[in-house]
Amino acid sequence: MSTLARMKELSNSVCIVGADESDEIGTLPNKSQLTLHVEAVSNAVRDAGLKMSDVDGVFTAGQHSPATIAEALGVIPRYVDGTTVGGCSFIIMVGHAMVALHHGLCDVAVVSHGESGRSGVGVSPRRDTALPGQYEMPYGFGGAPTYFGLITTRHMHEHGTTLEQWAQVAVSTRAWAGLNPKAKNREPITVDDVLKSRPVVWPFNVLNICLVTDAGGAVVLTRADRAKDLAKKPVYVRGAGEGAEHVMVTQMRNLTFSEATRLSGDKAFTMAGVTPKDVDHVMLYDAFTSGPPIMLESLGFCKPGEGVGFFAPGRSTPGGTLPINTNGGGLSYTHTGMYGIFPIIESVRQLRGECGPRQVPNVKLSLVNGMGGMLSAAGTLVLSNQT
Amino acid sequence: MDLARPLPQPITPEARPYWEGARDGKLMIPKCRACQKPFMYPRVLCPHCGSRDVGWVQASGRGKLFSFEIAHQILNKAFKVKTPVVLAMVELDEGPRILTNLVNVAPDPKAIRCDMPVEVVFEKLTDEITLPMFQPAGSGGAR
Numbered sequence: 001m002s003t004l005a006r007m008k009e010l011s012n013s014v015c016i017v018g019a020d021e022s023d024e025i026g027t028l029p030n031k032s033q034l035t036l037h038v039e040a041v042s043n044a045v046r047d048a049g050l051k052m053s054d055v056d057g058v059f060t061a062g063q064h065s066p067a068t069i070a071e072a073l074g075v076i077p078r079y080v081d082g083t084t085v086g087g088c089s090f091i092i093m094v095g096h097a098m099v100a101l102h103h104g105l106c107d108v109a110v111v112s113h114g115e116s117g118r119s120g121v122g123v124s125p126r127r128d129t130a131l132p133g134q135y136e137m138p139y140g141f142g143g144a145p146t147y148f149g150l151i152t153t154r155h156m157h158e159h160g161t162t163l164e165q166w167a168q169v170a171v172s173t174r175a176w177a178g179l180n181p182k183a184k185n186r187e188p189i190t191v192d193d194v195l196k197s198r199p200v201v202w203p204f205n206v207l208n209i210c211l212v213t214d215a216g217g218a219v220v221l222t223r224a225d226r227a228k229d230l231a232k233k234p235v236y237v238r239g240a241g242e243g244a245e246h247v248m249v250t251q252m253r254n255l256t257f258s259e260a261t262r263l264s265g266d267k268a269f270t271m272a273g274v275t276p277k278d279v280d281h282v283m284l285y286d287a288f289t290s291g292p293p294i295m296l297e298s299l300g301f302c303k304p305g306e307g308v309g310f311f312a313p314g315r316s317t318p319g320g321t322l323p324i325n326t327n328g329g330g331l332s333y334t335h336t337g338m339y340g341i342f343p344i345i346e347s348v349r350q351l352r353g354e355c356g357p358r359q360v361p362n363v364k365l366s367l368v369n370g371m372g373g374m375l376s377a378a379g380t381l382v383l384s385n386q387t
Numbered sequence: 388m389d390l391a392r393p394l395p396q397p398i399t400p401e402a403r404p405y406w407e408g409a410r411d412g413k414l415m416i417p418k419c420r421a422c423q424k425p426f427m428y429p430r431v432l433c434p435h436c437g438s439r440d441v442g443w444v445q446a447s448g449r450g451k452l453f454s455f456e457i458a459h460q461i462l463n464k465a466f467k468v469k470t471p472v473v474l475a476m477v478e479l480d481e482g483p484r485i486l487t488n489l490v491n492v493a494p495d496p497k498a499i500r501c502d503m504p505v506e507v508v509f510e511k512l513t514d515e516i517t518l519p520m521f522q523p524a525g526s527g528g529a530r
Contacts, residue, residue, distance in 0.1 A: 134395040134402060135428055138518055139488045140472050142463045149456035150476050157454070157501035201474070202457040202496055250427065250476065250484040251434075255454060 007271045012387045013102045015227035015234035016094070018048025018220030019348040022114065025215035025334045026184055032122035036114030036216030037064065038072050040341075044218035049231025050108060055220075057081075057106030059097055061089030062115060062338050063123065069112050079106035085244055086372020087285060087338040090217075091379030092264075094344065095240030097221045107222060111344075114216035115336035121214070131248060144287060145201045145209055147249045147374045152203050152290040155256040159305030161293070163203060167194035168308065169289040170207050170331055172316045177328025179318060179358035184211055185332045194289075208289040210330035210339070217341035219348065224387075235351045238274070238365075239382035241267025249374050258375035261298035265369065265380045269300075272382035274365060276301040279382075281350050281363045282322060283343035285370035286329040295369050299380070323360045326350060340370040344381065351385040393465040394516050402429040404443045409517045414446040414507050416483060427483035448507035449524065450479040455501070457494050477505055477521050491522040 020043035022036045031039075037060070045052055057079040058066040066080035079100045083089055090111050097109035116123055132141070141147065155161055171191055177183035189207065197207040227234035243263030246252050253259060269275060276299060284292040293307025302309065310316055316324035327333045327346035334342060347366040349355050368381040398406055408415030418425040421438035425446070432439055455475045461468075471494040478484045490508065492499060504524035511517045 130397055130399050131428060133393075133397060134399065134406075136486050137393050137463060137466075138395050138512075139486055139520075140392075140458055140461045140463065140466045140468065140474055141486055142461075142466075146456065146458060146462075146474055149474070150454040153456055154454040154476075154501060199459045201459065202471075204456075248428070250486055255476075 011238050011271050012236045014098045014221050014237050015224050016219050016221050016348050017227050017230045018044040019345045020044045020047045022216030027118050028214040029119040033114045033116045037069055037112050040216030040218035041110050041112050044220045048220045054108045055110050057109035059093040059111040085377035087340045088370035088372040088379040090340040091370045092242040098237050101223050109221045112218045113341035116214045117337035118212045118214045145204050148288045149201045165308040166289040167191040169311045170194045172311045173325045173329040173331045175317050176326045177332035180328045183328035183333040210287045210335035213334045213336055215334050215336045217345050219344055233352050235348045236384045238384050239268035239272030241380045244377040247376050258298040260378040261295055264378040265299035268380035268382050279365050279367045281360050281366040282324045283347050283368045286331050326358050343368045347383050391467045401431055405429050409519050412509050414448050414519050415443050416446045417441050418444045425481045427485050446479050446481050450477045452503045452505050453478040488520045490520050491526045
């Protein structure tokens with residue numbers, strides 16, 4: 001059996017059947033990270049019309065192991081996965097859950113995220129910092145903007161992209177946030193507002209950079225045959241892919257193109273049997289305004305340097321030809337630190353037709369792509385409401 | 388001692404020649420004896436070919452400014468250098484890229500451009516630790 005045939009066998013074999021955030025999102029100093037996980041899973045399982053006791057696969061990334069999450073949920077999973085490669089880990093885990101479900105290693109999988117990114121309740125960072133500690137921090141590096149800024153400056157040098165074009169990404173995303181009652185920042189902004197906002201790390205002003213919030217999110221998956229009998233319209237995982245190129249920005253082969261993103265997209269598109277032209281809704285991990293255009297370039301939606309064109313008025317914006325980041329994104333809706341669960345939740349809601357004033361008409365094929373670290377790792381999903 | 392910057396730490400054993408070289412005013416980088424390619428950061432395996440036969444060479448100290456940004460605020464409280472500061476990625480003439488600061492230059496995006504030639508300067512922090520930094524080529528004089 002060929003590699004391609006094995007991949008194709010997975011396409012449409014499982015569905016996302018539940019998706020939700022924690023009870024509240026935003027600034028939540030009265031809730032621990034673990035509480036954010038538990039609320040999100042509880043809400044997503046209810047959304048699916050399942051019981052917690054149905055859950056037998058637990059997937060999570062970040063500071064908690066899947067064992068901690070399972071324990072808190074009161075379940076004894078027979079499949080666990082704690083792959084932590086940055087904010088896209090949850091997107092990657094939908095693919096991992098697909099494989100486990102398809103092969104009968106579990107029957108109902110939850111992918112859980114909870115992060116007290118703003119308030120820091122129950123947070124204790126503990127990791128190996130020998131590489132950034134020696135080669136980056138003595139120079140003032142630290143915090144994502146100081147790394148992603150380098151990618152952005154080089155992109156402007158190589159492709160002639162401008163501060164005005166990056167700003168348009170924030171403007172488009174804010175227009176969508178205005179239609180999402182859960183979004184943190186909803187008032188419209190202009191390119192000029194972005195250019196005149198507080199400088200942080202040139203080429204970024206504060207409106208080029210994502211929010212920092214507290215929130216949880218979770219999705220529930222099961223095999224397609226069982227999905228048909230559950231509470232909501234099933235969302236089929238037509239394709240899933242992942243990749244991991246580097247962690248430190250000095251190790252990127254090409255500073256303005258994400259090889260991990262390309263790998264993840266190629267796999268997802270091949271599995272799904274579709275191309276970027278077939279997609280009618282897109283969710284991209286927008287930690288910075290320059291991220292989504294570079295992701296579109298790396299995914300093959302356009303040539304390097306042309307990604308910003310997708311964010312022009314009438315294209316990514318409400319009512320546009322290819323709506324992008326319709327929840328308001330990490331820039332305006334919510335961004336806990338590891339944002340990757342939230343674009344999946346929005347994609348599911350759009351494919352179910354649950355989005356009210358921001359509903360994109362006739363969505364059939366939605367693409368979710370996210371990065372981990374600085375375009376370091378990536379996950380891509382092709383989701384659909386039909387097989 | 389009141390330092391303006393966080394010291395590099397922890398210094399790992401495989402990186403000692405890098406830091407000992409910097410202390411002596413030399414930019415030392417690892418080079419694979421099998422495929423002859425230099426690389427950064429120091430590690431016990433060549434990332435180009437997988438060989439474990441890794442040695443060290445002194446880099447020329449010349450390179451180009453591959454990318455940069457201008458920090459108006461620094462999150463790390465241990466970093467007390469007055470902002471704005473130019474955070475930079477330099478591509479050494481030997482090939483590897485490293486992060487550093489660009490010094491002896493106006494912190495203004497109009498005064499700095501990608502690919503401009505740069506050269507190493509060393510800033511002594513303690514008797515043990517000296518940091519390699521870079522300035523526009525031909526700026527002259529050590530700091």
